[in-house]
Amino acid sequence: MVDPKFSPKSRRREGIGMTSQRTRRRLIDRLREQGIVNEKVLSVLLDTPRHLFIDEALAHKAYEDTALPIGQSQTISQPFIVALMTEFIFKSDITVKKVLEIGTGCGYQTAILSQLATWVFTIERIASLQAEAKQRLPNLGYRNISYLNGDGFLGWESNQPFDGIIVTAAPEAVPQTLTAQLSQGGRLVIPVGGGEGQRLRIITRTARGFDEQQREAVRFVPMLNGKISL
Ligand code: SAH
Numbered sequence: 001m002v003d004p005k006f007s008p009k010s011r012r013r014e015g016i017g018m019t020s021q022r023t024r025r026r027l028i029d030r031l032r033e034q035g036i037v038n039e040k041v042l043s044v045l046l047d048t049p050r051h052l053f054i055d056e057a058l059a060h061k062a063y064e065d066t067a068l069p070i071g072q073s074q075t076i077s078q079p080f081i082v083a084l085m086t087e088f089i090f091k092s093d094i095t096v097k098k099v100l101e102i103g104t105g106c107g108y109q110t111a112i113l114s115q116l117a118t119w120v121f122t123i124e125r126i127a128s129l130q131a132e133a134k135q136r137l138p139n140l141g142y143r144n145i146s147y148l149n150g151d152g153f154l155g156w157e158s159n160q161p162f163d164g165i166i167v168t169a170a171p172e173a174v175p176q177t178l179t180a181q182l183s184q185g186g187r188l189v190i191p192v193g194g195g196e197g198q199r200l201r202i203i204t205r206t207a208r209g210f211d212e213q214q215r216e217a218v219r220f221v222p223m224l225n226g227k228i229s230l
Pocket of ligand 1: 070072075076077102103104105106107108109110123124125126129150151152153168169221222223224225226
């Protein structure tokens, strides 16, 4: 019998050489040095095979702290930013069970969220990108995810309220439709801004209204209206 630990599939998942456990650990050390403190978030990043979310030709760069192209002029976010945004979502005073993600892309951020929340709802406007992620994620064992090919500006009305909403593309202003879909104590983490630069914002729904914090300067692809069904 083949020991499952040594089957070709799990070897690919664990990675070799530039995608090995040691290379991954180095990335985690770096994230810690840069100020990520949530050990649960760090351990999920350590366990998630980022090299399997990108083109094989780029796999050797998977554990560098950089954004990489994923096709359709889109990018997989830089690990530091993924860790930072995830940390913000889970820092709230409530238990974060339901999370909405706008911008599935290759599904890497989705995989991270699915290991920390009870259920993840993810929306992507480009159908072909989401179709790939929708195949990849369950193959890697991430199953507590619902997918929608749609326009994230509308949120996901039938599944609201969400304890966390994470947006991985930048609009010019905070969409009110999204803040309206937060549960009390829930947080929206979103890059906002156009040509003059973007900043992360954290918007928390309180008993009285909304609390808003401006955070790090960031660079995301723009959040665009409408969906592409191909
Ligand atoms: N989290 C993804 C990031 C992908 S880049 C990853 O790590 O792979 C941002 C994604 O947001 C792109 O795939 C883009 O198509 C998508 N996007 C942009 N505007 C959108 C909108 N209005 N609704 C849903 N997705 C959107």
